[in-house]
Amino acid sequence: MTIDVRPSIDTLAAHARSLAIGDPERRSIVSSGNVHPKPWDGKSPTPRLELFHFTMSICSQKIRAALFQIGAPFASSELVIMPPLSENYSAEYVKLRMASAIARSRPFVKGYSGSSSVENEGFDPLAVPTLVDHKKGEVVADSRVIAAYLDILSEGALVPLQWQNRTWNEIAIVDAIPHAGLFYGANPDGDDRPEMIRVGMQDAHSKKIELVRKRLAQLPADSNLREAYGQKIIKEEAGREFIAKPANMRAIIESTYSTIVELDRRLADSAGEWLIPDRFTLADIFWGVSLFRLLYLGYNWMWKDCSRVAGYSERLFAAPALQNGVINWPGHPPGERIERFQKR
Numbered sequence: 373m374t375i376d377v378r379p380s381i382d383t384l385a386a387h388a389r390s391l392a393i394g395d396p397e398r399r400s401i402v403s404s405g406n407v408h409p410k411p412w413d414g415k416s417p418t419p420r421l422e423l424f425h426f427t428m429s430i431c432s433q434k435i436r437a438a439l440f441q442i443g444a445p446f447a448s449s450e451l452v453i454m455p456p457l458s459e460n461y462s463a464e465y466v467k468l469r470m471a472s473a474i475a476r477s478r479p480f481v482k483g484y485s486g487s488s489s490v491e492n493e494g495f496d497p498l499a500v501p502t503l504v505d506h507k508k509g510e511v512v513a514d515s516r517v518i519a520a521y522l523d524i525l526s527e528g529a530l531v532p533l534q535w536q537n538r539t540w541n542e543i544a545i546v547d548a549i550p551h552a553g554l555f556y557g558a559n560p561d562g563d564d565r566p567e568m569i570r571v572g573m574q575d576a577h578s579k580k581i582e583l584v585r586k587r588l589a590q591l592p593a594d595s596n597l598r599e600a601y602g603q604k605i606i607k608e609e610a611g612r613e614f615i616a617k618p619a620n621m622r623a624i625i626e627s628t629y630s631t632i633v634e635l636d637r638r639l640a641d642s643a644g645e646w647l648i649p650d651r652f653t654l655a656d657i658f659w660g661v662s663l664f665r666l667l668y669l670g671y672n673w674m675w676k677d678c679s680r681v682a683g684y685s686e687r688l689f690a691a692p693a694l695q696n697g698v699i700n701w702p703g704h705p706p707g708e709r710i711e712r713f714q715k716r
Contacts, residue, residue, distance in 0.1 A: 381509045384468040385422055389449050390414075392462035398450040404443040409702065412447060418506055422447035424465065425501040427703040429453060430551050431488060431515035432501040433661045436697030438519050441657060442526035450703075453500060454572070455579035460498050461587045461604075466597055469502045472513035480603035484610035486553025486624045490514045491544070496607065497600035498584070516547060519654055530654040542647055542655035546662045549631055550624040554669055557615030559625060564670025566707045577612035581605055628666070629674045635659070636678035645687055652691065660688035661698055668707050689713045 379387075393399060400409030401419060423439065423446050425432035439446050451459040459465065469475060474495055481494035488499070495514070503512040503521065512521045523530040531539045555565075556573050563570055588601040614620050638647070647655045663685045666672060675681035688694055690713075698704070700715050 381468075381471060381504060381511055382418075382506060384464075384471055384511070385449075385504045385506070387464040388424065388462070388468040389422075392459045392465040393449055393451060394457065394459060398448075398452075400448045400450075401445070402439075402448050403445050404440075409448050419445050419447045420505060420507045421445070422449055422504040422506060423501055424449045424451060424468070424504070426451050426453045426460070427701060428705070429500050430555075430661060430665050431499075433665075433698045433701075434515045434658055435501050435503065435518050435522070436701060437657045437661060437693040438522050438530060438654060438697075440696040441652075441654075441693035442522055442529045444522070444525070451500060455576065455583055458580065458583045460500055461584055461601075463587065463591065463595075463597060465502075466497055466600055468504070468511060469497055469499075469513050470597065470600065472502065472511040474513050474517055480600065481607045482603060484553075484607055484614045486550025486557070486614065486620070487548055488552045489547040490516070492548060493607075494603075496604065497597075498604045516543060519543070519658075523654065530657070532648060532651055532653060535648045535651070535653065539648060539653050539655045543658050545631060545635075546655075546658040549628055549662055551662065551665055552611070553615060553621070553624045554628065554666070554671065556611065557621045557624075560618035560621050566668070566670075566705065568705055569669070577608045577615070581608045581612070584608065625671075628671070632666075632674045632678060632681055635684075636675070636681045639680035639684055645684075652693075656688060656691070657693055659684075660691060660694045664689060664694065664698060664710070664713075667709050670709065672709060 389399060397411065399412045401412045402409045421444055423435060425436065427450065451465065453460045474490065475497060478490060478495040481496045483493065485493065487493060501515065501518065503518045505512065512518050519530065555569070556576055558565070558570065584601055584604050588598065591598055591601065643649050646652050647659065666674065675685065689699060699710065699713050
């Protein structure tokens with residue numbers, strides 16, 4: 373008889389929650405439709421779903437919006453992923469994330485193109501978001517996989533059966549947009565990012581590399597997490613090199629602009645307010661998060677001559693899922709371009 377001595381998923385989540393997150397006020401309960409999380413003392417029952425995430429992580433924003441769209445209460449375990457805290461580098465959190473199926477089935481990230489797509493870049497074991505289903509004892513990582521999981525839980529509330537291919541095609545397009553590169557890197561022809569982002573992202577990759585190396589040095593020599601940390605260093609070194617080259621930044625800006633122009637053309641074929649006829653879907657959520665990030669960073673000039681995208685973005689930013697999960701989520705930094713969409 374073999375005895376399984378591996379910790380349970382609940383135990384892994386509890387360790388990540390208590391040891392990775394430095395401020396207990398960032399552990400809260402979010403009820404259906406309520407943007408104001410309630411403090412979680414750890415004594416009240418754990419909701420079925422627990423999300424490890426970060427306010428400004430674009431992938432986290434997609435999942436928070438999806439959770440609000442399906443009306444699912446969840447435990448919010450919010451990590452600060454930026455230096456100097458970089459709580460997502462905690463071994464306890466990485467252990468939890470490595471318990472996901474995708475961590476076992478996908479190769480680790482090994483490069484950088486400006487995108488954070490697992491499909492294109494590989495799996496980042498030190499990233500967010502990570503979803504825990506305490507009822508099933510499952511850990512789910514990667515925003516697209518988590519979104520599909522939530523769609524199944526909600527019996528198809530996010531992706532209509534008859535529009536599966538079109539919806540997932542749109543999601544793949546959004547997933548490939550180089551949002552990470554646009555966030556960390558400056559436009560060489562005029563940096564319109566908010567000042568706090570311009571200042572905060574200076575040498576960000578170097579700071580992250582230093583912190584990952586410190587965490588790696590603290591691991592036991594035989595730890596099975598060492599490869600995960602090593603691959604993260606490779607990714608951040610590639611990211612630092614990538615955004616330092618003006619030609620790379622111009623290329624990802626141009627590719628993003630082309631993606632917006634193509635979206636405008638597809639919207640011309642849509643009969644209703646949303647991409648899928650008569651239905652607000654996961655595709656709209658992903659596009660809403662993407663367009664809101666581009667607006668925040670000063671790239672809204674991309675749809676200056678795309679009237680359909682301009683109107684679509686206005687509708688998206690008013691959608692309750694986007695309002696609650698992204699635009700008015702506590703802690704989102706201010707910005708002149710987004711303030712009219714935020715509730716005061």
